[in-house]
Amino acid sequence: MTRALTRKGEATRARIVAGAAAEIRERGVDEVRLEDVMAHTGASKGQLFHYFPDGKEELLLAVAQHEADQVLLDQEPMLSNLTSWPAWLAWRDRLIERYRAQGVKCPLNGLLGQTGRRAPGAQAIVTGLMWRWQNAIADGVRHMQSTGDISADVDADRAAAALLAGIQGGVLLLLSTGKTDHLEAALDLTIDSLRASSRTA
Amino acid sequence: MTRALTRKGEATRARIVAGAAAEIRERGVDEVRLEDVMAHTGASKGQLFHYFPDGKEELLLAVAQHEADQVLLDQEPMLSNLTSWPAWLAWRDRLIERYRAQGVKCPLNGLLGQTGRRAPGAQAIVTGLMWRWQNAIADGVRHMQSTGDISADVDADRAAAALLAGIQGGVLLLLSTGKTDHLEAALDLTIDSLRASSRTA
DNA sequence: ACAAAATTGGACCTGCAAGTCCAAAACCCG
DNA sequence: CGGGTTTTGGACTTGCAGGTCCAATTTTGT
Numbered sequence: 001m002t003r004a005l006t007r008k009g010e011a012t013r014a015r016i017v018a019g020a021a022a023e024i025r026e027r028g029v030d031e032v033r034l035e036d037v038m039a040h041t042g043a044s045k046g047q048l049f050h051y052f053p054d055g056k057e058e059l060l061l062a063v064a065q066h067e068a069d070q071v072l073l074d075q076e077p078m079l080s081n082l083t084s085w086p087a088w089l090a091w092r093d094r095l096i097e098r099y100r101a102q103g104v105k106c107p108l109n110g111l112l113g114q115t116g117r118r119a120p121g122a123q124a125i126v127t128g129l130m131w132r133w134q135n136a137i138a139d140g141v142r143h144m145q146s147t148g149d150i151s152a153d154v155d156a157d158r159a160a161a162a163l164l165a166g167i168q169g170g171v172l173l174l175l176s177t178g179k180t181d182h183l184e185a186a187l188d189l190t191i192d193s194l195r196a197s198s199r200t201a
Numbered sequence: 202m203t204r205a206l207t208r209k210g211e212a213t214r215a216r217i218v219a220g221a222a223a224e225i226r227e228r229g230v231d232e233v234r235l236e237d238v239m240a241h242t243g244a245s246k247g248q249l250f251h252y253f254p255d256g257k258e259e260l261l262l263a264v265a266q267h268e269a270d271q272v273l274l275d276q277e278p279m280l281s282n283l284t285s286w287p288a289w290l291a292w293r294d295r296l297i298e299r300y301r302a303q304g305v306k307c308p309l310n311g312l313l314g315q316t317g318r319r320a321p322g323a324q325a326i327v328t329g330l331m332w333r334w335q336n337a338i339a340d341g342v343r344h345m346q347s348t349g350d351i352s353a354d355v356d357a358d359r360a361a362a363a364l365l366a367g368i369q370g371g372v373l374l375l376l377s378t379g380k381t382d383h384l385e386a387a388l389d390l391t392i393d394s395l396r397a398s399s400r401t402a
Numbered sequence: 403a404c405a406a407a408a409t410t411g412g413a414c415c416t417g418c419a420a421g422t423c424c425a426a427a428a429c430c431c432g
Numbered sequence: 433c434g435g436g437t438t439t440t441g442g443a444c445t446t447g448c449a450g451g452t453c454c455a456a457t458t459t460t461g462t
Contacts, residue, residue: 006408006459030231033449044411045451055451126377158386161374165387166363169370173362176327185359186366193394207429207438234419245441246421252439256421409458414451421446428439 013051016041021063025105029060061121067107068129072136074098079133082140085149085195092187099171100180106171134164141194151197163190214252217242222264226306230261262322268308269330273337275299280334283341286350286396293388300372301381307372335365342395352398364391 005013019041023032034048034056052058072079075098078091108126138160144150163186170183206214220242224233235249235257253259273280276299279292309327339361345351364387371384 004408008459009408012409034451035449046410046412046453049451050409056449123377130374130377159390161383161386162367162390165370165374165383166367166391167370168373169366169368169387172369172373173331173366176324176331182362182366185362186370189360189363189391189394190367193390193397196394196397205438209429210439213439235421236419247423247440247442250421257419404462405460407458407460410456412454414453416449416451418448418450419446420448422444424441424443426440428437430435430437432434 009051012043012047016043016048016051016059017062017066019043020059021066021107024063025067025107057119061119061125064108064122064125068125071107071129072132079136079140082137083143083147088140088144088191092191095167095187096180096184099174099183104175104178106175130164130168134160137163144194149198150194154194154197159190159194163187166190210252213244213248217244217249217252217260218263218267220244221260222267222308225264226268226308258320262320262326265309265323265326269326272309272330273333280337280341283338284344284348289341289345289392293392296368296388297381297385300375300384305376305379307376331365331369335361338364345395350399351395355395355398360391360395364388367391 016037020032020037023036023040027036034045037043037059038045038048048059049055052062075091075094078087078094081087082091108129134157138156141150141154141156141159145152145154145156166186166189167183170180170186173182174180217238221233221238224237224241228237235246238244238260239246239249249260250256253263276292276295279288279295282288283292309330335358339357342351342355342357342360346353346355346357367387367390368384371381371387374383375381
């Protein structure tokens with residue numbers, strides 16, 4: 001049913017999604033009109049509705065998925081290799097560097113509020129992203145526990161949840177303050193408290 | 202210049218802001234039309250533009266301010282009295298209870314994304330809220346340091362920044378998951394790490 | 403090469419929500 | 433009471449962005 005895209009079709013579709021994503025990152029979801037996407041990607045209105053029959057909502061959903069995947073990809077290979085304290089720090093540095101460069105342009109900020117409430121699918125995308133993210137962190141915590149670098153008393157999932165919350169909040173605060181201070185503080189203090197756990201226990 | 206509101210005028214204006222705020226909390230910023238506000242508050246279009254000459258944007262700004270003030274008020278008197286561990290826990294419980302009840306209806310969620318990018322004023326409102334919030338927490342940390350319940354080695358502002366980030370992230374995750382798990386984990390682990398600081402130091 | 407199917411361009415339609423305008427009513431104050 | 437001002441109601445205008453439609457063109461498969 002959905003199998004009707006030629007090579008060229010796939011390419012066009014991908015170009016539209018990527019272009020729309022860039023446009024949204026740059027100017028915010030609710031500032032981007034279909035016409036902007038057309039201008040920016042060189043696509044016609046016919047193309048837009050050919051590849052996204054349900055219009056803007058469907059396009060936004062595709063963009064959300066695209067951006068969600070990117071968020072985790074940008075943390076690799078560090079995120080999947082949290083096997084030593086230097087590795088944790090490398091991941092920490094990558095995160096901060098990445099968000100510092102990105103500044104106010106958070107890809108998912110608007111997508112949560114904008115599509116999140118109305119589109120049930122967008123909610124699922126964000127939830128899925130957070131779930132994968134938290135699991136990757138929890139895996140890292142468990143690995144450190146296996147090597148004795150983190151106390152076995154620590155609840156890995158709970159610690160990962162707290163760390164993820166700190167990251168999300170840090171990014172949110174970056175959006176309004178323009179500074180990465182909160183992100184850094186949350187990461188550093190939470191990670192430090194994990195390190196301390198092995199010494200006190 | 203702005204001084205031209207009779208008693209009745211003030212009342213009407215306040216009624217519009219409160220009604221619009223409720224409406225937005227309930228259904229999200231971008232789902233609320235001026236007509237919805239009119240219906241919900243019993244105000245006419247003439248009134249809306251009489252009290253908010255710059256239209257929707259100005260109204261949204263007033264709503265944002267109203268909601269921002271409310272966020273801190275809802276944490277009182279706990280937030281201003283973080284002078285003992287039981288007091289911290291009471292504050293923690295109040296926060297969780299409040300957000301659990303509120304669920305997905307975060308007053309400022311959309312206001313950040315929606316007006317945040319375009320209206321420079323909304324940005325300022327949110328920043329101001331975060332600043333006041335963080336300061337209140339930092340004051341609590343400093344008080345606990347003065348009584349020796351928290352190690353003097355702790356950087357109060359940095360700790361407050363991390364805690365605030367955890368809260369914001371926890372709320373954000375509440376919005377997409379519907380669970381308060383992250384908020385609880387972030388609060389508990391961060392506060393526990395502050396408690397631990399006095400014992401290890 | 404040719405028919406069927408996918409792709410593309412762009413003119414056109416439509417609905418809606420913000421914003422305008424003005425005249426009627428209520429209100430304030432000497 | 434009476435003139436000026438604020439407050440109120442609601443009809444009307446306007447612009448625009450999403451969505452529709454279809455005909456022209458290219459691609460695909462045999």
